[in-house]
Amino acid sequence: MSETPLASLPKPAPTEGHPLLEVRKLRKFFPTRAHTFGLRRQWVRAVDEVSFALERGKTLALVGESGCGKSTVGRSILRLVEPTGGEILLDGAHIEALSERRLRPLRRRMQVVFQDPFSSLNPRLTVYEILAEPIRNFGLAQGREAERARIARLLEAVRLPRDALSRRPHEFSGGQRQRIGIARALAPDPELLVCDEAVAALDVSVKAQILNLLADLQESLGLAVLFISHDLAVVEHLAHRIAVMYLGRIVEEAPNEALFAAPHHPYTRALLSAVPVPDPFAPRRRIVLKGDVPSPLHPPPGCHFHTRCPYAVARCREEVPKLRSVGPGHVSACHFDIPLAS
Amino acid sequence: MALSSLTKRRLAVFRAHRRGFWSLWIFLVLFSICLFAEFIANDRPLVIYYGGHWYFPVLFDYSGDTFDPAAMPTEADYRDAELQASIHTKGWMLWPLIPYSYNTVAYDLSAPAPSPPSWRHWLGTDDEARDVLARVIYGFRLSVLFGFTLTAIASAIGIAAGAVQGFYGGLVDLLFQRFIEMWSGMPQLYLLIILGSILTPSFWVLLVFLLLFSWMHLTGVVRAEFLRGRSLDYVRAARALGVSDLAVMWRHILPNAMVATLTFLPFTLSGSVTVLASLDFLGFGLPPGSPSLGELISEGKNNLQAPWLGITAFVVLGGLLTLLIFIGEAVRDSFDPRKILV
Numbered sequence: 001m002s003e004t005p006l007a008s009l010p011k012p013a014p015t016e017g018h019p020l021l022e023v024r025k026l027r028k029f030f031p032t033r034a035h036t037f038g039l040r041r042q043w044v045r046a047v048d049e050v051s052f053a054l055e056r057g058k059t060l061a062l063v064g065e066s067g068c069g070k071s072t073v074g075r076s077i078l079r080l081v082e083p084t085g086g087e088i089l090l091d092g093a094h095i096e097a098l099s100e101r102r103l104r105p106l107r108r109r110m111q112v113v114f115q116d117p118f119s120s121l122n123p124r125l126t127v128y129e130i131l132a133e134p135i136r137n138f139g140l141a142q143g144r145e146a147e148r149a150r151i152a153r154l155l156e157a158v159r160l161p162r163d164a165l166s167r168r169p170h171e172f173s174g175g176q177r178q179r180i181g182i183a184r185a186l187a188p189d190p191e192l193l194v195c196d197e198a199v200a201a202l203d204v205s206v207k208a209q210i211l212n213l214l215a216d217l218q219e220s221l222g223l224a225v226l227f228i229s230h231d232l233a234v235v236e237h238l239a240h241r242i243a244v245m246y247l248g249r250i251v252e253e254a255p256n257e258a259l260f261a262a263p264h265h266p267y268t269r270a271l272l273s274a275v276p277v278p279d280p281f282a283p284r285r286r287i288v289l290k291g292d293v294p295s296p297l298h299p300p301p302g303c304h305f306h307t308r309c310p311y312a313v314a315r316c317r318e319e320v321p322k323l324r325s326v327g328p329g330h331v332s333a334c335h336f337d338i339p340l341a342s
Numbered sequence: 343m344a345l346s347s348l349t350k351r352r353l354a355v356f357r358a359h360r361r362g363f364w365s366l367w368i369f370l371v372l373f374s375i376c377l378f379a380e381f382i383a384n385d386r387p388l389v390i391y392y393g394g395h396w397y398f399p400v401l402f403d404y405s406g407d408t409f410d411p412a413a414m415p416t417e418a419d420y421r422d423a424e425l426q427a428s429i430h431t432k433g434w435m436l437w438p439l440i441p442y443s444y445n446t447v448a449y450d451l452s453a454p455a456p457s458p459p460s461w462r463h464w465l466g467t468d469d470e471a472r473d474v475l476a477r478v479i480y481g482f483r484l485s486v487l488f489g490f491t492l493t494a495i496a497s498a499i500g501i502a503a504g505a506v507q508g509f510y511g512g513l514v515d516l517l518f519q520r521f522i523e524m525w526s527g528m529p530q531l532y533l534l535i536i537l538g539s540i541l542t543p544s545f546w547v548l549l550v551f552l553l554l555f556s557w558m559h560l561t562g563v564v565r566a567e568f569l570r571g572r573s574l575d576y577v578r579a580a581r582a583l584g585v586s587d588l589a590v591m592w593r594h595i596l597p598n599a600m601v602a603t604l605t606f607l608p609f610t611l612s613g614s615v616t617v618l619a620s621l622d623f624l625g626f627g628l629p630p631g632s633p634s635l636g637e638l639i640s641e642g643k644n645n646l647q648a649p650w651l652g653i654t655a656f657v658v659l660g661g662l663l664t665l666l667i668f669i670g671e672a673v674r675d676s677f678d679p680r681k682i683l684v
Contacts, residue, residue: 078582107584120575124597133593134583168346184579 018092019053020224021077021110021192026050026086028072032297044296046072048248049086056191059218059225061239061256063232063271065293069248070228074194077226078112079103090192108138111185115197117177121169127180128165131155134187154183158213175206182213186221193218194226199234211238232275236260241329244268247296247304250323254330262340264332266309269340303335311338355676362672369665376483383440383476386420392433400438421446440464442473444480444633456641456648466650468641474651478658480633485662488545489614493607496553496614500560501603505591507561508568515565526558534626542629552617559610560603567599601677608670612663619659635659 027050029043047069054060062070076083079095088096095106114120121130131151134140141147155162158179169177178198185193195214199207215238218225229235235242236256243253244267252265263269270287277284289308294300300307306316315335323331357363381388386399392409399420406413410428418425420435429435442448442463448471451457455471465474507515534543534551541547571577572595580590621627622636630637635655642652 075578080578080581104584107582110582112579112582114575114579116575120579122576122580122594125593133580133585137583137585181579184583188583 018089020056020091021054021226022087022089022092023053023073023077024051024087024089026073026076026088027084028069028076028081029084042297045248045299046296047076047083048299050245050248050250051086052243052250052253054192054224054226056224057218057222058240059227059238061227061229061235061242062245063229063235063242064245066230067293067296068245069296070230070245071196073245074112074196074226074228078107078110078194080112105138108188109190110192110194111188111190112194112196113178113181113185113198115200117174117181117201118169120181121177121184123169126166126168127160130169130180130184131165131187134184138188140188150187154187157186157217158183173206174202175210178202178206178210179213182210182217186217190223192224192226194228196228197230198227200229200231207234214238232271244271247293247299249304249333251305251334252330252332253323254327254332258327258330262327262330264326264330264337265305265334266311266338267305268332303333311336352676355678356672359672359675362668362670362675365665365668366672369662369669372482372665373486376479376486379479379483380443382438383442383444383473383479384438385441385443385446387435387437390429390433390435392429392435440473440476440479442476444477445472445631446476447471448473456645456651458648459650465654466648468638468651469645469648474638474654477633477638478635478654481635481638482658482662484545484628484633485615485618485635485659488549488618489611492549492552492556492614492617493611495549496556497560497603497607497610499553499557501564501596501599503557504561504564505568505596505599508565508570509572509587509591509595511569511572522558522561526555528555530555531624531626534621538626543627544629548618548621548627552614556610556614556617559613560606563602563606564599567602568595571595571598605670605674605677608666608673612666612670615659615662615666635662 026047027045028047029045032042032044050069050073052060062073064070072081075081077088079098079100083096086096087094090106090109093106095103098106125133128151131154132147135147135150141150151165152162155164160176160179160183164172164176164180169180172180182198198214199210202210211234214225214227217223225238227235227238232242239256241253241255242259243250244259244265245251246267252259252263252268254264259268260272263272270289273285273287287310291308294304294307300317302318303309303312303316303321306312309316319335321333321335323333326332326337375382380400384400388398388400390397390399390409397404397408399418404418405415406418406422406425407415409418410425413422413425413428420426421441426435448463448467451467451471452460455467456469457463457467457471459466463473463475465478468474468477503518507518537543537547537551543551568591574594577590577594580594585593618627618634619636619639622632622634623640624636625640627636628634635658638651638655639659642648642655645651
């Protein structure tokens, strides 16, 4: 898309010097049901000191197995769950402790696309009503005519036919529904889009279409995208930077090419070896991890990954590895520099 | 507004449920007849044509000397033989089908009250020489109207309370639940007896009193629906779009919670009718002399030698409750998504 159909509203001038989104030491602990006599309450450490930054117009992918806390990070940023600790800065301003009322005008600037295209749209509303809600809510169109025009532009942006407006979500396929979800997220003209497993529930061919659409939209609208996914193959095509999460912590963060070319952390390597390669004769050395992900109720001491790491030594069981620089813009939380070939 | 396919399907299931469908019609016919009770059973004529003028005693009050110069200028007693004779000299009058109201005492009984069914009193009279059929018609109307009003207001309060609990959850939910547990432990009947010694229990006093307790019936269901609803993705999306809590509850969760709620309503209605009847039976209900089905049961119990009292009360109350239960079953079935339409 050459022109930007939605760039109709003046955006706040980009402030120099800080990224659009910055997350510092974000923590989210969920309480479990209290002990029988209410003596000891346990905490699920879903997100434990996660930090990253996202520049304007860039895509950061947050990758990890299910249950590693990546969706909780996304929801905390949107304040759909209340973070337990840490800082979230949108355009340099703290939003982690804002009241819902003060937060409301900022919600326009960050939007979300969910995984399940079936549960993410209210089955009782027509597409028009779904798309009109954010526009009315933020007062983005004066009068019926302006509203219609804006919604028509949205439909065009996500490439849905115009006659979709009067229909209800159940009349659409999964891919079309996801387009509606994307249109709804774009309706208030956001700067940050959180895609929470946005393509995980779609068929492969539809997945590719939606990914291309997201890439186009990002380019034409200058969106910053936080792309949460468990699928490295999907992320490879979309992300500028990739952060790998394991059990509530980021274990490695690197530019896209660097991560795929020279993964540093043993967990990242295991993940990469599991990505399917479309060549049956390609030589593959699959790293199969032993055991299961430990319970986030009782995370192992030291490096969270040591219970499954083929290289673990005594130090890994005691000392939490810090994220350290292992290349340009490339950080990894492993004590050792294990050679790639091993 | 065009009916959605779901609504059409529900109507079709309801119609296919013959028993419930016919029950609804019988109930509607009986209820609309009873709504016009004053025109069917009354101790005033419907129309009087007297001295070239039209009079409508059902609607307006006239003094006695309007029709009979010899009568006192007080409210006309149309059952007075002299007044009737005077009217017939200069015109005519048309009586309702049953020339007795619920509180008309028939002085010209052929047998001592309670007198058995006869041509003049189709269902006989009660022990105070009042026409049972007239009392049943007024009593049916009162019971149903009381039930409707109680159900409507109690449901509105119950839904609001359940919605707040389920939507906000956490401490609000915890405190509210404990309050409901305590409140539902209150001994209603004792409180009502105490209240009865302070206030005369009129229609509205009873209604408010019963409301204090009956709103709790629905809160559980609605709370559960809202607990489920608030974690749906489209509810999360609406929150991310900055939609206010009230709008999220009203627009996105309530319509889906209403299905579970609606299926309860006919049963709540029959429950309200039963409560009023039992309070009247015990003598803690509506003031003495009110046309109530409960009072008729108690008269039947006190006059076992006059079985028409007890039988009438049984048939009317039993019939009313059966109709409501059948309607309730049909409503429940038509909202059941697994119901297969044959």
